[in-house]
Amino acid sequence: MAIELSFAKILKTLRINNKLSQEELAFRSNLDRTYISMLERGIHQPTISTLFALSKALNIKASVIIQLVELECENKNES
Known part of the structure; x- marks a missing residue:
């Protein structure tokens, strides 16, 4: 799996685990919600x-x- 997709998966998982919407994460990190979406x-x-x-x-x-991204990449490479 490409690094960008591994990062996307980890970011979304962390956001969901923190019970945050993309909009709330964007607000807390001073980023745009559409940018969060593109990252995810x-x-x-x-x-x-x-x-x-x-x-x-x-x-x-x-x-x-x-x-976490490194581990995700390693796990995907082993599959």
């Missing part, structure tokens, strides 16, 4: 500052998000 569909990739804004809004370290 793998259309766009976040900048480092966007990654930190998302991690703060999701109450998780940015490094943990990266680790």
Whole structure:
């Protein structure tokens, strides 16, 4: 699986686990809701500052998000 799709899956999972809508996540991270949607569909990739804004809004370290994406990529490569 491509990295952008792995990131998309992880972001959506984290958002849902935090019981946030795309609109609420966008508000908390000071991003546009359509941008959140594009990230969750793998259309766009976040900048480092966007990654930190998302991690703060999701109450998780940015490094943990990266680790989750790495694990997702590794799991897909093993399948």
